[in-house]
Amino acid sequence: CLCHLEGQIGDCACSVDVVDQFNNVKLYPRLRSLLSKDYFRFYKVNFQRRCPFWEEDGRCSMKTCHVKMCHEGDVPPGLRENLTVEDEVLISKSHDCEKESDTDTELGHLNMTISPDVYKGFELWQAYDEDNFSVYPDEDGEAQYVDLLLNPERFTGYKGKAAHRIWKAIYLENCFWSQAPLELNNLCLEKRVFYRVISGLHASINIHLSANYLFGKRSRVFLTQQPNDEWGRNAAEFHRRFSPTYTKGLGPQWLKNLYFLYLVELRAVAKVAPYLKNESFYTGNNEEDRETKIAVSDMLKIVDSFKYHFNESALFDGGGQTADDLKKEFRYRFRNVSRIMDCVGCQKCKLWGKLQVQGLGTALKILFSGKFDSMSTEIQKNRANSTLIDLKPPQLARSEIVSLFNAIGRLSNSIYEIEQLKRMI
Numbered sequence: 001c002l003c004h005l006e007g008q009i010g011d012c013a014c015s016v017d018v019v020d021q022f023n024n025v026k027l028y029p030r031l032r033s034l035l036s037k038d039y040f041r042f043y044k045v046n047f048q049r050r051c052p053f054w055e056e057d058g059r060c061s062m063k064t065c066h067v068k069m070c071h072e073g074d075v076p077p078g079l080r081e082n083l084t085v086e087d088e089v090l091i092s093k094s095h096d097c098e099k100e101s102d103t104d105t106e107l108g109h110l111n112m113t114i115s116p117d118v119y120k121g122f123e124l125w126q127a128y129d130e131d132n133f134s135v136y137p138d139e140d141g142e143a144q145y146v147d148l149l150l151n152p153e154r155f156t157g158y159k160g161k162a163a164h165r166i167w168k169a170i171y172l173e174n175c176f177w178s179q180a181p182l183e184l185n186n187l188c189l190e191k192r193v194f195y196r197v198i199s200g201l202h203a204s205i206n207i208h209l210s211a212n213y214l215f216g217k218r219s220r221v222f223l224t225q226q227p228n229d230e231w232g233r234n235a236a237e238f239h240r241r242f243s244p245t246y247t248k249g250l251g252p253q254w255l256k257n258l259y260f261l262y263l264v265e266l267r268a269v270a271k272v273a274p275y276l277k278n279e280s281f282y283t284g285n286n287e288e289d290r291e292t293k294i295a296v297s298d299m300l301k302i303v304d305s306f307k308y309h310f311n312e313s314a315l316f317d318g319g320g321q322t323a324d325d326l327k328k329e330f331r332y333r334f335r336n337v338s339r340i341m342d343c344v345g346c347q348k349c350k351l352w353g354k355l356q357v358q359g360l361g362t363a364l365k366i367l368f369s370g371k372f373d374s375m376s377t378e379i380q381k382n383r384a385n386s387t388l389i390d391l392k393p394p395q396l397a398r399s400e401i402v403s404l405f406n407a408i409g410r411l412s413n414s415i416y417e418i419e420q421l422k423r424m425i
Ligand code: FAD
Pocket: 153, 154, 155, 156, 157, 158, 159, 160, 163, 164, 166, 167, 198, 199, 200, 201, 202, 203, 204, 205, 206, 209, 254, 255, 344, 348, 349, 350, 352, 353
């Protein structure tokens, strides 16, 4: 049961049923409880970062997009040390959706000439870490902690030109994407993988908004959240977004891209498992930290049984300058995608977009930077020699671990929700 990367898109020899069975029965329930632990639920985001591509960005335009920020007392003491007085000031100044209009009216034009010169922060993230696939994490002074459990990814109503501008920028400019979708098979393996992971992420986001949909009055005030509004699964919305009838036959492929992305991220988690086993998951609460460590270890055992479905060594293995250049370009374009997240106009979408893109970037770093390959061999060697060394992963920041786990958690949830939504249909 190995996922063949060559050939037609969606041709994963590992059947969707096998993944469903593994995910829905084994991994999903474990991840769900693990991600409610303090270590994984608090994530730092900088909502103030300027969109480098077009003017008039980062605007919170709808009430459903509102994100509740953490105050200092909400954050576990072990994570709190970075919370400064300035953060508190920013929290009080943060976007207040109540005072803003409900709809986007004027939207800027997409600047399609995204090049390194456009980026103000280019040198900064060049210096940050050559191996990174996403831009530097949101750990600077303006970043704020958000409790992910209080701000679930769900329907926000972010749509139309504003949302399309983001997706278009990602697909057209950053997915090596000059061909029409049907020419996808003409792309080389690496470029096809790039497209598939982005498309998988897009599918996952759209599944979440269908699975956690706001049923309310269908009027202009619909997005102001009336007291009688209800959240629930909207199978018709899911059907509209993914059935072949409404998507020119492409919907099922987009769902397969989601499964593909799931296998890629699972593989990364499995690969980094030797480091994660030695991570303390420190939050300052001994009991909670101990439980988290046990829960992670249990989850890693489950992942280990399902790690052979994606073989990253098939990528960038041409050797020589061409393979290196391709990897650089791949990395560079993925960083562009992460910068585009600063242009998302809906705060809630920006939160989950940033988190999932950083998680995917972390997975790509684990799989393709090469650093984790040699170090995992070293750890095994040292284990065999019973040599005690500090096995802490030097390359992964807390935000990378948190984003990676939450990203796989989102995909796992999507796969679970597909089953529920299909049953309703
Ligand atoms: P879109 O999803 O906007 O897609 C545009 C076009 O892309 C489609 O017409 C289709 O041709 C193509 N397409 C669609 N899906 C795929 C795919 N999987 N692979 C390849 N091509 C595809 N909305 C929420 O309600 N809640 C959220 O949390 C949320 N988060 C978002 C995060 C980000 C980063 C972005 C950019 C948008 C987010 N949105 C969210 C908006 C949501 O993704 C849709 O853009 C919106 O609902 C409008 O949908 P649509 O039917 O116009 O098509």
